[in-house]
Amino acid sequence: MNGEYDVVIVGAGPGGSAAACALAPHGFRVLLLDRERFPRDKTCGDGVAPRAVHALYRLGLRGELEGRFQRTSGIRFYATRGGLTEVRYPMGSRYPDHGYVVPRRSLDYILLRHAQELGAEVWEGCRVTGLLPPRDGRIPGVEAEREGERLEIAARYVVGADGPVSLVGGELGMLNRDPLYLGVSVRCYMRGAEGVSDFLEIYPEDAISPACGWIFPVDGEIVNVGAGFMFYARAKHGLNVNRVFEAFVERTRHAARKLRHAEPLGKPRGALLRVGLGGSVPVRGNVLLVGDAASMTNPISGEGITYALESGRWAGETLAAALRSGDPGLVENYRRILEWHYRRYFRLGTMAIRYGNTPWFVNPLLFTTSRFPRLGDKMGRFLMNCRRSDHPL
Numbered sequence: 131m132n133g134e135y136d137v138v139i140v141g142a143g144p145g146g147s148a149a150a151c152a153l154a155p156h157g158f159r160v161l162l163l164d165r166e167r168f169p170r171d172k173t174c175g176d177g178v179a180p181r182a183v184h185a186l187y188r189l190g191l192r193g194e195l196e197g198r199f200q201r202t203s204g205i206r207f208y209a210t211r212g213g214l215t216e217v218r219y220p221m222g223s224r225y226p227d228h229g230y231v232v233p234r235r236s237l238d239y240i241l242l243r244h245a246q247e248l249g250a251e252v253w254e255g256c257r258v259t260g261l262l263p264p265r266d267g268r269i270p271g272v273e274a275e276r277e278g279e280r281l282e283i284a285a286r287y288v289v290g291a292d293g294p295v296s297l298v299g300g301e302l303g304m305l306n307r308d309p310l311y312l313g314v315s316v317r318c319y320m321r322g323a324e325g326v327s328d329f330l331e332i333y334p335e336d337a338i339s340p341a342c343g344w345i346f347p348v349d350g351e352i353v354n355v356g357a358g359f360m361f362y363a364r365a366k367h368g369l370n371v372n373r374v375f376e377a378f379v380e381r382t383r384h385a386a387r388k389l390r391h392a393e394p395l396g397k398p399r400g401a402l403l404r405v406g407l408g409g410s411v412p413v414r415g416n417v418l419l420v421g422d423a424a425s426m427t428n429p430i431s432g433e434g435i436t437y438a439l440e441s442g443r444w445a446g447e448t449l450a451a452a453l454r455s456g457d458p459g460l461v462e463n464y465r466r467i468l469e470w471h472y473r474r475y476f477r478l479g480t481m482a483i484r485y486g487n488t489p490w491f492v493n494p495l496l497f498t499t500s501r502f503p504r505l506g507d508k509m510g511r512f513l514m515n516c517r518r519s520d521h522p523l
């Protein structure tokens with residue numbers, strides 16, 4: 131055994147770092163570990179929505195973002211036969227009036243360093259290989275490998291923040307394979323796109339339906355281009371993610387025009403999405419899942435940074451309460467918090483995307499929202515899960 135921790139957090143993406151930031155300042159012994167060495171790349175659209183911006187500012191990271199990364203003013207939706215709908219943040223909500231595009235190489239490094247500064251112990255290049263066998267109904271820690279050395283790390287609580295293919299969740303049977311909650315996306319950085327703005331651009335175009343594509347501005351020159359779809363659509367329409375990406379770049383009405391002279395900077399990279407809260411069980415005994423491991427990507431937008439940051443914080447706060455009181459039963463509150471905040475929206479979003487993501491629905495919808503800005507704002511708020519009545523938490 132290599133030491134005993136109050137909490138070991140597996141995975142230092144936004145979810146794991148947010149959990150560490152919520153725990154470490156209270157003096158708990160927190161170990162945050164990741165198989166990668168940072169700064170590291172992570173396949174993502176890099177779009178940081180206003181709700182995520184709020185969570186980052188709340189962590190005291192405004193100075194790390196302002197002036198350093200591309201700010202965004204809103205979202206543009208391009209429908210093949212529906213025209214252009216432009217929605218400006220904050221769309222009538224109380225969240226910030228801007229977002230960012232921050233390459234994950236930078237964002238995750240900023241968060242990791244912050245967790246470290248707040249007192250978390252960080253081990254990079256440390257891969258968790260399994261959970262220690264249960265003792266008295268609890269998982270006493272994790273097995274890991276670092277620089278060829280095999281380690282057993284004892285902890286009172288384990289947080290699985292290890293992404294959509296979570297080893298922690300998988301070992302405990304907390305993940306399911308329901309295609310309703312699984313998706314895949316591919317993205318590529320490109321240089322030389324035309325007419326790049328400070329808006330996130332979303333393209334639910336006919337040529338790739340029921341997939342959807344995006345072009346996000348990384349800076350004045352480089353864009354993050356990607357496309358994705360849900361697994362049930364793959365089965366029904368025989369979709370292949372690389373071919374969808376190719377069709378997006380070459381055969382869509384609006385996006386292909388913008389990208390006709392753009393050059394890829396490297397190969398497109400794909401990754402899994404676990405969405406809508408239904409793809410995982412978030413708590414089992416003394417183990418909590420956060421972020422993608424807990425199936426917390428927005429089923430409509432594919433946005434998961436917000437939910438990783440929020441769930442990481444709530445997991446950390448719940449564990450702090452359980453550790454302080456000595457009552458392990460308190461961890462069940464984490465499930466209640468997630469259900470209270472997300473369940474209704476995620477369920478609605480899962481159904482909306484399942485049945486509404488077709489050209490016959492999307493084109494008339496975007497035709498209407500392009501002419502009625504208030505409806506556009508409403509759609510934007512739904513997409514970003516920001517209600518008018520929300521008081522940012």
Ligand SMILES: Cc1cc2nc3c(=O)[nH]c(=O)nc-3n(C[C@H](O)[C@H](O)[C@H](O)COP(=O)(O)OP(=O)(O)OC[C@H]3O[C@@H](n4cnc5c(N)ncnc54)[C@H](O)[C@@H]3O)c2cc1C
Nearest residue numbers: 141143144145165174175176177258293315421422434435
């Ligand atoms: C193509 C694509 C585009 C996307 N675009 C956006 C977007 O524009 N905006 C947005 O908000 N969201 C987007 N998302 C979703 C977003 O990337 C995720 O929701 C987010 O990364 C979840 O964060 P996380 O901390 O839960 O997990 P992750 O960011 O996946 O972090 C998990 C960490 O765990 C580590 N890990 C895994 N296994 C182990 C192990 N066994 N041992 C040790 N460490 C381990 C990994 O190295 C990784 O660092 C996109 C996703 C994809 C696939």
